[in-house]
Amino acid sequence: MKKIVILGAGYAGLMAANRLAKLSRDYQIHLINESENFIERIRNHEYSAGREVKIYKIRDLISKRVSFTQAKVECLDAKNQTISIANQNKKITYDYLIYALGSTDHAKVESSYSVNTLWKADELKQAVQAKKSGSLWILGAGLTGIELATELKESYPEWKIGLLDQKPFAKNFSLKARNYFLETFRKMKIELIESTEYRIHENGIYLNQTKTFLEADLFVQTFGFQCSDLGRRSNLLVNEKNQILVEPSLRVLDYTNIFVAGDSALVQDSILRMGCVTAMPMGVHAAEMIHRCANDNEVQDFSFGFAGRCISLGRKSGLIQMTNSNDEAKPKMIGGKLAAFIKELVCKYTVFSIRLERSFPFRTYFWPKEKILKEQDFSLNSGKLAS
Ligand SMILES: Cc1cc2nc3c(=O)[nH]c(=O)nc-3n(C[C@H](O)[C@H](O)[C@H](O)COP(=O)(O)OP(=O)(O)OC[C@H]3O[C@@H](n4cnc5c(N)ncnc54)[C@H](O)[C@@H]3O)c2cc1C
Numbered sequence: 581m582k583k584i585v586i587l588g589a590g591y592a593g594l595m596a597a598n599r600l601a602k603l604s605r606d607y608q609i610h611l612i613n614e615s616e617n618f619i620e621r622i623r624n625h626e627y628s629a630g631r632e633v634k635i636y637k638i639r640d641l642i643s644k645r646v647s648f649t650q651a652k653v654e655c656l657d658a659k660n661q662t663i664s665i666a667n668q669n670k671k672i673t674y675d676y677l678i679y680a681l682g683s684t685d686h687a688k689v690e691s692s693y694s695v696n697t698l699w700k701a702d703e704l705k706q707a708v709q710a711k712k713s714g715s716l717w718i719l720g721a722g723l724t725g726i727e728l729a730t731e732l733k734e735s736y737p738e739w740k741i742g743l744l745d746q747k748p749f750a751k752n753f754s755l756k757a758r759n760y761f762l763e764t765f766r767k768m769k770i771e772l773i774e775s776t777e778y779r780i781h782e783n784g785i786y787l788n789q790t791k792t793f794l795e796a797d798l799f800v801q802t803f804g805f806q807c808s809d810l811g812r813r814s815n816l817l818v819n820e821k822n823q824i825l826v827e828p829s830l831r832v833l834d835y836t837n838i839f840v841a842g843d844s845a846l847v848q849d850s851i852l853r854m855g856c857v858t859a860m861p862m863g864v865h866a867a868e869m870i871h872r873c874a875n876d877n878e879v880q881d882f883s884f885g886f887a888g889r890c891i892s893l894g895r896k897s898g899l900i901q902m903t904n905s906n907d908e909a910k911p912k913m914i915g916g917k918l919a920a921f922i923k924e925l926v927c928k929y930t931v932f933s934i935r936l937e938r939s940f941p942f943r944t945y946f947w948p949k950e951k952i953l954k955e956q957d958f959s960l961n962s963g964k965l966a967s
Pocket of ligand 1: 593614624653654844856
């Protein structure tokens with residue numbers, strides 16, 4: 581009987597566990613997660629805006645064939661195929677490992693809040709609710725920043741909400757989508773400052789270009805996700821975000837029995853980005869590849885294609901940006917109530933998919949499959965070689 585250990589019960593880990601459980605009765609599957617609950621991270625910004633967010637018991641989301649341990653993983657000894665658990669003199673061995681510890685926080689800006697974990701989103705909620713009004717600046721006007729700004733403004737209209745980014749806003753969206761965002765911000769009275777270098781001070785932000793000072797009661801950082809340093813400490817190859825370098829099959833470069841799925845995985849020169857949209861299929865793929873390895877079959881490259889980006893703009897509106905499979909924006913977008921409805925369906929579909937994989941003996945989760953590696957520009961390369 582092969583022993584398979586899965587680290588992390590987020591979107592990737594849960595999908596991996598439920599898929600493995602149906603691939604063979606000969607696997608002993610162990611899932612380890614710090615908390616006994618599954619938190620829908622993609623709703624953390626809703627929670628900070630004072631909305632109820634459902635918390636699920638991990639045991640209720642996994643197949644009965646998966647054994648679950650609530651524990652913090654402290655060490656990974658890849659050579660000896662062993663995991664150590666924090667505060668316990670306990671070691672767990674494995675034949676195959678799926679590393680799906682996701683991304684945690686990145687404390688780059690001191691004294692800033694975050695919505696990366698439910699606990700942090702709760703701190704933000706407490707801080708906003710402690711005052712009737714004030715000014716709050718969101719650092720980073722990416723997808724999370726936009727969703728958080730609109731959600732907070734809808735719930736706390738007395739607060740002045742601003743979005744600040746060093747880069748140009750919505751650069752990877754169509755012009756129509758960018759204009760839609762700007763019109764939404766104008767209507768909701770959300771201030772946007774883009775393409776501006778800034779410095780954070782105790783009670784505000786100094787804008788370098790215009791030499792102006794913005795008063796701020798609270799800052800929230802939404803950029804720069806960082807992964808657990810467990811991979812780095814275990815001598816696996818990692819990048820500056822602690823993402824583990826893997827082959828396109830999601831297998832770790834030096835260890836043929838370790839696969840990485842979700843935010844913790846880095847496939848170089850690929851179209852993949854952190855998101856539950858990629859974490860879930862990666863979890864399933866890692867499970868399928870372990871099944872192939874256990875049956876002496878060759879591993880296959882992970883394939884995935886994007887279809888669109890779904891962004892909520894508060895509870896009543898949203899924006900769906902159509903994209904090609906490489907995640908590049910097409911001119912077409914959907915806005916308003918219909919987009920809000922689609923976004924909510926997509927959020928519900930994540931937990932529904934995990935449950936569906938748990939409930940049926942056959943495969944239930946599928947996704948668009950395209951090559952994930954970016955096209956190489958061979959003409960440029962050959963030019964360089966020739967010179
Ligand atoms: C506010 C917000 C909104 C978002 N909205 C979207 C969206 O609309 N669409 C989208 O695609 N993505 C969205 N994301 C990103 C998405 O949430 C992540 O990409 C996704 O959660 C990654 O899944 P994962 O399984 O890799 O990791 P995670 O979901 O982070 O799960 C990792 C699990 O590992 C556990 N863990 C970590 N370290 C240890 C340890 N040492 N020992 C034991 N357990 C450990 C954690 O507790 C967690 O349960 C959003 C993120 C945020 C914060």
